[in-house]
Amino acid sequence: MRNLTFLLQKExxxxxxxxxxLRMILMMPIIQLIVIPLAADYEIKHISISVVDQDHSPYSRKLVQKMTSSGYFQLVExxxxxxxxxxxxxxxxxxxxLTIPAHFERDLIKDNKAKLHLAADAVNGVRAGLGxxxxxxxxGDLNREIREEWMVLPKFNELPQIDITSANWFNQHFDYHLFMVPGIxxxxxxxxGAFLTALNIVAEKEVGTIEQINVTPIKKHEFILGKLIPFWVLGMVSITMGVIVAFVIFRILPLGSYLTxxxxAAVYLLGILGIGLLISTFVDTQQQATxxxxxxxxxxxxxxGLYTPIESMPEWAQWLTRINPPAYFIKVIRAIYIKGSTLTDLWPDFIAMIAFAIGFNALAVFNYRKRSA
Incomplete structure (x- = not known):
């Protein structure tokens, strides 16, 4: 225990x-947490559109006006x-x-049907698909308006109509910040956790101090704990600062318990730090660790699952996410923030994180002992 205390003081x-x-641990996450959610906007607006109007009729102009006044399209030509x-x-x-062919309005009035042509630049498939x-x-909205104008009904005869009501659970206003900020x-x-821990031990190798430590009475698990605990503490500080930034900048507070x-976060950090420690046992330079x-x-x-839903991935990729610790923590932190989930609700994920923490740290201790024997 005394050796561990000295190691912690040193670290x-x-x-x-x-x-x-310190800047990387404290300032970098804050800046990125502010900038990335503001830049990574899921809502696509200002889609550039060119209109080829070969009809120049009132209906074609009405369609162009409807699209350009929506806020989603910007008329280029x-x-x-x-x-x-x-x-x-x-x-x-x-x-x-958007190509509006000649006689568009005439065909619509005379034959009750007309054709339009849409061509999209599919280099950006998401933008093309949404556009x-x-x-x-x-x-379709214009078509419905035109049909309502032409429809002749007997007096007092009501048109059958189906009303649809919807409820958006957990994210009523479709605020993408509520979805992105916890994941980021x-x-x-x-x-x-993973990057700095790996660099820390490799730096000891490069300057030669790790050989001096190896000849001391310090045990291998004490050395690992001495490297792990300081970054675990700083990681918890980083989590706290992230929670504060999420509230101050985006007005987001978790619906669930802070204790949960x-x-x-405490268990997850142990697993991630174990990954960093494990990486450091396989490399000899900071460049390799990076x-x-x-x-x-x-x-x-x-x-x-930060940007792409896991459910939409191929089956083989979904299997890989089961051994991917961040996939569990992103799911958990979103559930706590957005749905107010409790530890009971997320118990299987908590067990998985404990398994990751034990597994990765055990591998780091075993591999470090083997390579330095």
Whole structure:
């Protein structure tokens, strides 16, 4: 116990003597937590549209006005030439081309049907898909308005109508900040825990102090705990600062208990720190540790459910998320913030995090003992 105390004193002094580490632990997550949710807007607006109007009728002008006044479309070009509009797509100025053919209004009145053509720049598939969906919905709204104008009904005869009411549970106003901020907080804590812990031990290897430690009476598990506990404490501080930033900047508070949040964070940090310690046992330089950490962070982010729902991933990817610790913590922290979930509700995830913490730290201790014997 005395050896562990000396190691903890050494680690905290070493950390506080290095202002770069403190800035990375404290300032970097705060700045990223503010900037990323403001930039990563899920709502796509100002879709550029070029209109090829070969009809110039009241109905065609009404359709163009309806789309441009919605706030989702920005009119780039209004022309009669489709090749000219297509050139703006090639130049990257237009996302959607709406072609209104000649005699559009006449065909609609005479034959009760007319055709429109939508062409989308599919380089950005998400933007093209949403733009086409928005445009199709507005065309459908115009079609319904026209049908209501033409409809002739007997007096006092009511048109059968189905009313749809909806309720948006947990996120009534579709505020994407409520969804993104907790997930980004989980990823930032992961970066701080795994990356800095790996670099810390590798730095000891590079300067040669780890050999001096190995010849002392300090036991291997004491050495691991001495490296793990300081960053665990700083990780909990980072979580606290993230919670404060989420409230001050985005006015987001967890609906669930803070005790539940910190219980999960404490166990999760132990697992993530174990990953950093495990990485450090396989590498000899900080450059190697950085590359390994970067590789794992890419996997954590892409398979964590931060941007892409896990349920929409291929089946093999969904299996990989079951051994991906951030996937559990992102799910948990969102459930606590948005749904007010309790420890009882999230008990299977808590057990999984305990298993990760025990497993990764046990592997780190075992592998460190084997390589330094």
């Amino acid at each position: 905290f002094r070493q950390i506080f003597r290095n202002p770069t580490i 209004y022309t009669q030439s489709y090749p000219q509009a297509l050139q703006t797509v090639g130049d990257g100025k237009t996302d959607i081309i 086409t969906a928005y445009a199709s919905q507005m065309i 907080l989980a990823i930032l804590v992961t970066m701080v 949040l910190y219980a999960f 590359l390994f950490s970067f590789f794992f962070m890419m996997v954590f982010i892409l398979l964590g």
